[in-house]
Amino acid sequence: MARKEYAFYPGCSSQLKASASNYLTSVNAMCKTLDVKLTPIPDWNCCGASIGYAGAGELQRHVLNARNFALAEAHLPGQDVVATCAACWLNARESKEKLHGSAQLLADTNEALKEAGLRYEGKADVRHMVEVLIEDFGYDELKKPVVKPLEGVKFAGYVGCQTNRPFGIAGESFENPLYLDKLVETVGGEALTKYDQKVTCCGGALAFSEPEKSQKQIRDIVEAAYDQGADMIVTPCPLCQANVEVYQSEINQRQGTKFAMPVTYYSQLMTVAYGGTAREAGLDGHLIQPVKLQELAAKK
């Protein structure tokens, strides 16, 4: 039996060949080292994200999230649901809070779920992978498997929005959460604690619909990382990762900047520090190559 077992909710972006597929790769490698067994919730569905609201309506959103909980409860009883995507976690958690706050909403949700042959019991909790790392393991435990400390690599810890607000990680402040910097230090990297765009919004889904407004945000986020002398940005959110990495070439094109700032996931740092290969860490999944991390991963 594994040290810890969870009902895994990877989310749409963490599927094979989707925009955050390398996040999934590195999470799997990291969990293997930590002896964590992630069993995907059978037939899980999209959480509706933050942007689906206009088509959705309140009850439909909660029903979508309740279906995942119901499937987890039926197939993986007793296990917490663990999400790696900030939006999946936020939406599932928000739905759970709403359903527990209103008997009417709960009854309505279960009436709708009946159509899919399911029932929401409200037993399973939903947690972010970062919560699992910090609360179920703790920094000291996470440090033990480190065989290749990320010495000399400077990381700008970009927490972003939805892993931080409105719920956030217990014990952290909304304005200056410290857990990402602590994770960087745990695996031997240098955390640039003065990085001042830590919790700035990247535009989220509006990077699609309002590209210019979002790219202004992204420019600030990248520029501040350069100002601090960062080798790369690290983030816990798949949409932050995609937006901040992918649009740098567009910003360069439109604004004449020369950005080439790699954007990585905490799970990639941990995988490399735990001795994983570049492939296991999903380092082959970048548009802007995280060279320093790739070099470390290649080192014997």
Added chain:
Amino acid sequence: MGATSTETNMADPNATALARYRNDFLKEVEERVEEGPWVKMCMQCGVCAGSCPFGPHWEHSPQKIFMMIRAGKRDEVLRSDSMWMCTSCYNCVVRCPRQLPITQIMHGLATYAHRLGLAPKLQPTRDFSLQFWDNCTRTGRVNELKLTMGVYFKDGLAAGIRKGWEMRRVALGLLKSGRLNPFELFGGHRCKDQKGVAAMLKKAREIEEQRKRAPG
């Protein structure tokens, strides 16, 4: 585009709402808009306006929207472009001294305006929101490629090809890094129980409409 299914549901929902609430817009918001009952709690401090990453792009900040609702400025609020500027960053929510769920209220107002047919038709985030919901509920999971194509081609074939060409570096980069699968256009990720997903969502819609017809 598939947005038509959510475009209008009743004959003229706006006329129905107008007849019911007359000039009591605050009451209308409280009964019809998600988290609407919170609106009256706003104390007009303006922290939300100063905390918004897209603040400069809002014609009316959340603070102003809340006051306009209380002042009965129904048309100005519901036809506003402002709520559609919300990026769901929740910065206003965690800073609000009265703890109003401002993000949800903005989404709720936007959704309500859309359902009444009053939301600005060319608002790009309205369009993206509808496309996203259709995309993720069609199979139960998001098809990222179809979603992107839907956004690029919303203004026609020529505009779509132009947009695609502009974004070629991004697309090629994602393709090379294994984060974009061209075969998603012909299927892609999906839930096995698509029928169940569709049936439960249809039921949820029915229940919600029933409740909205008889509030309280």
